[in-house]
Amino acid sequence: MKNAKIFPALLLGAGLLAGVAQAADSTNAPRNPRLDDQTQLPKAPPKPARQQYFQPPADTDIPNNAFGELVRRGQDLFMNTKALAPEYVGNEMNCVNCHIDRGRKANSAPLWAAYPMYPAYRKKNNKVNTYVERMQGCFQFSMNGKPPAADSEILTALTTYAYWLSTGAPTGKALPGRGFDEPPPPKGGYDIARGKAVYEKQCQLCHGENGEGKKVGVTSVFPALWGKDSYNWGAGMHRINTAAGFIQHNMPLGRGETLSDQEAWDVAAYINSHERPQDPRLVNGSIDETRKRYHADDGVNLYGVVVNGKKLGQGVQ
Amino acid sequence: MRKPVPQRSPRFLLLPLLLPALLPLLAHAADGSDIMQKGGANPAAMPCITCHGTDGKGMAAAGFPRLAGLPEAYIAKQLADFKAGHRENAVMQPIAQSLTPEEVAAVAKAYAELPKVNIKPTPVERPQPGSGAWIALRGAWERNIPECTLCHGPAGVGVGDAFPPLAGQSALYIENQLKAWRGTKAVAATRKTKAVAAVPPSRRNDPNGLMAHIAVDLSDAEIKAVADYFAGLGESKEAFDESQHRLR
Numbered sequence: 001m002k003n004a005k006i007f008p009a010l011l012l013g014a015g016l017l018a019g020v021a022q023a024a025d026s027t028n029a030p031r032n033p034r035l036d037d038q039t040q041l042p043k044a045p046p047k048p049a050r051q052q053y054f055q056p057p058a059d060t061d062i063p064n065n066a067f068g069e070l071v072r073r074g075q076d077l078f079m080n081t082k083a084l085a086p087e088y089v090g091n092e093m094n095c096v097n098c099h100i101d102r103g104r105k106a107n108s109a110p111l112w113a114a115y116p117m118y119p120a121y122r123k124k125n126n127k128v129n130t131y132v133e134r135m136q137g138c139f140q141f142s143m144n145g146k147p148p149a150a151d152s153e154i155l156t157a158l159t160t161y162a163y164w165l166s167t168g169a170p171t172g173k174a175l176p177g178r179g180f181d182e183p184p185p186p187k188g189g190y191d192i193a194r195g196k197a198v199y200e201k202q203c204q205l206c207h208g209e210n211g212e213g214k215k216v217g218v219t220s221v222f223p224a225l226w227g228k229d230s231y232n233w234g235a236g237m238h239r240i241n242t243a244a245g246f247i248q249h250n251m252p253l254g255r256g257e258t259l260s261d262q263e264a265w266d267v268a269a270y271i272n273s274h275e276r277p278q279d280p281r282l283v284n285g286s287i288d289e290t291r292k293r294y295h296a297d298d299g300v301n302l303y304g305v306v307v308n309g310k311k312l313g314q315g316v317q
Numbered sequence: 318m319r320k321p322v323p324q325r326s327p328r329f330l331l332l333p334l335l336l337p338a339l340l341p342l343l344a345h346a347a348d349g350s351d352i353m354q355k356g357g358a359n360p361a362a363m364p365c366i367t368c369h370g371t372d373g374k375g376m377a378a379a380g381f382p383r384l385a386g387l388p389e390a391y392i393a394k395q396l397a398d399f400k401a402g403h404r405e406n407a408v409m410q411p412i413a414q415s416l417t418p419e420e421v422a423a424v425a426k427a428y429a430e431l432p433k434v435n436i437k438p439t440p441v442e443r444p445q446p447g448s449g450a451w452i453a454l455r456g457a458w459e460r461n462i463p464e465c466t467l468c469h470g471p472a473g474v475g476v477g478d479a480f481p482p483l484a485g486q487s488a489l490y491i492e493n494q495l496k497a498w499r500g501t502k503a504v505a506a507t508r509k510t511k512a513v514a515a516v517p518p519s520r521r522n523d524p525n526g527l528m529a530h531i532a533v534d535l536s537d538a539e540i541k542a543v544a545d546y547f548a549g550l551g552e553s554k555e556a557f558d559e560s561q562h563r564l565r
Contacts (some may be wrong), residue, residue: 056425060446072443076564083562096565101458205479205524206468216470217559252525261417 044113046177054113054175056165067160074161077154078103081143084218085154090145091277092213092220092229095158098142098237100250104167106177107249107256112177116171125241132159141235144277168207180245181259183302189264190262192307198263202252203271211274226274230317233279239299240304243268273307278315287313347419349427361413365424368408373431377548381490386433386493390478392425398522403518404497408543435553436472436483453483454565460534462563465543470528471563473547479524485551490546494520498532 047053062068063129077084079102081094095101103111118131132155136147148154169175172285206222207213211226224230237246248264250256259267264315283289303313353373356364366383369375384392398404399413416424444450453473456464466473468480475482482490497520506512521542523529535543 058446079565080562083564101456105458120410202525216476218475218561219469219471219563221470221476252527253467253529254461254531255525256461308354 008043010058036178040299044174044178044181045176046181047106051176053177053294054169056110056112056169057106057167062260067164069156070160074157074159074164075102077157078161087156088139088145088148089143091143091224091231091233092215093223094220095138095267097223098246103162105250105309107179107181108246109179110165111162112166112169112178113175115159115166116169116224117174117178122169131162135159140280142231142237144230144232144235144280177247180242181218181249182241182245183264185241186262186265190265190269192266192269192273194267195268195273198259198267199270202259203267206253211271225271226276228277230276232277233303233313233315234281234294238276238303240265240268240272243272271315273302273312275312275314277317279303279313282315287311347417347423349423349425352416353427354426357412357416357420359415359417362412362420364429367386371429375487375490377487378469380493382486382487382490383434383485383551384428385431386480387428387481388475389429391423391481392428393421394478395522395537396421396425402523403520434482434551435555436474436557437550437553438486449539449544449546452539453546457534457539461524462531462534465547466565471565472550472557474557483547483550486547488541488544488548491547492540495528495532495535495540495544496524498528499535 001242019214034086062071076098078095081096082092093191099105099111100108103109114134115131118134119128121128130150132150135155135158136150139145139147141212187234203225207224207225210227211225211230212227213220213229214222236242244261244264244267247268248257248259248261250260279290279294281294283293287304295301295303342404352362353365353369356362365373368379368381369384371382373379373383375383395404396413396416397407399409402410404410412478413421435528442450444454446455452462453465456462456467469483470476470480472535473483475484498518500518501513501516503515504510504513508522518529521529532540
């Protein structure tokens with residue numbers, strides 16, 4: 001593969017500072033308010049040395065009452081999203097694929113650090129987003145599906161589970177371990193060809209030569225990283241910076257914190273330089289217009305960018 | 318009127334008698350099933366069935382693993398790793414060294430073709446913290462230990478060529494392997510006891526080092542509990558039904 005070095009600063013734009021310095025793009029046509037825009041919230045503060053990450057309650061603390069039942073139902077849905085809510089999941093992903101250890105693990109976008117940050121005003125879609133709306137975004141983009149209704153049993157159960165995991169966490173205060181704690185962009189930019197080498201050595205065993213993942217019968221074991229069974233072009237994980245954070249802290253599975261910043265960025269770029277399902281917000285059927293409106297200032301991403309002679313963002317079904 | 322029974326020519330009767338005499342000629346093509354029963358061409362390559370059972374299901378109590386239905390590539394890799402010393406084992410290393418590459422390929426294929434383990438179809442119950450099921454289905458992420466089923470598949474059925482089935486495998490074998498990946502730490506001398514030297518891991522063939530750190534961070538009690546859990550999942554009457562979603 002030809003080297004596709006792209007200086008990240010050009011693309012970083014205001015994306016990494018989203019919610020702090022980003023200008024409202026009020027010039028665009030009104031949007032469907034259901035489409036969560038996947039903008040990044042401010043970065044999590046670093047964890048002071050010697051201090052533990054927030055500890056969510058243990059399973060043994062789930063009360064044996066109606067509330068506890070809904071917590072368990074939410075946890076079941078979180079782990080088995082495709083199996084238990086198939087009408088809302090368009091690919092082969094489950095919530096737990098990106099939120100390791102059932103949404104408990106620090107730096108794997110733990111729910112205990114997300115739930116207490118909502119509702120949150122986001123300039124990009126110029127409205128206050130509730131936690132439920134944020135989850136609807138997950139279904140729409142990361143699961144490439146259809147968001148369940150805000151008052152549905154599914155989202156109520158998932159909310160209840162997140163609320164329970166946040167027991168004792170401060171409200172409205174960004175906690176260390178929130179999100180994916182992205183490594184800084186490497187000085188010389190990232191390199192897709194180098195990322196391919198990292199992928200073949202570290203990732204391919206589980207995720208397959210073509211990023212297709214692995215299944216046992218109908219049950220997905222290793223999630224697809226690109227292609228029709230993976231997250232779509234609107235998912236937060238399509239940003240190289242976001243994927244780099246997830247990968248560095250959590251991959252290879254159980255051996256997080258072993259890849260360098262450079263390796264994490266390179267392999268994230270390799271993964272996100274492949275086609276995946278179209279961004280459901282596609283504007284007038286145009287990749288360029290969609291890039292301009294939703295991707296140009298959304299972190300570092302390759303939507304609408306020409307890589308190896310091909311414009312990415314065509315989508316796959 | 319009864320028809321007379323046609324008389325067979327004595328030549329036809331001779332043919333079945335001649336066939337066994339031709340078998341040694343076929344053995345050049347390395348018959349996997351034959352190697353299981355009788356061993357390899359080199360007498361040091363003992364018959365597999367001695368320890369792994371006539372049906373390939375192993376001898377659980379002795380810690381001899383089930384090989385029936387394991388992936389062909391996985392078995393071939395293990396034999397290659399025994400040969401290369403990445404897996405140390407006093408019994409298996411000499412055998413692996415005595416098998417020709419053709420014999421390894423043939424015996425791996427033959428075992429892969431035997432029936433896979435049948436797994437209990439009962440739905441997965443919510444595991445209790447501190448149990449073997451908990452390690453298997455939830456892991457111990459505070460020590461970066463993923464749940465076993467995340468790689469070995471639902472109910473430990475096995476995934477692809479790199480993640481072998483755990484369900485129905487000998488508990489002692491699973492326990493031994495985790496300890497082989499771990500080795501033992503050195504114990505300092507005290508007034509009453511002598512120092513014990515560290516034993517390095519005797520199994521060093523896990524792809525990407527995925528198993529070693531897990532084994533190091535599991536306690537003996539956890540290893541035993543999780544081994545017992547998976548051993549207990551095997552041998553139902555029906556085959557594993559892949560068409561059903563398996564819940565975590």
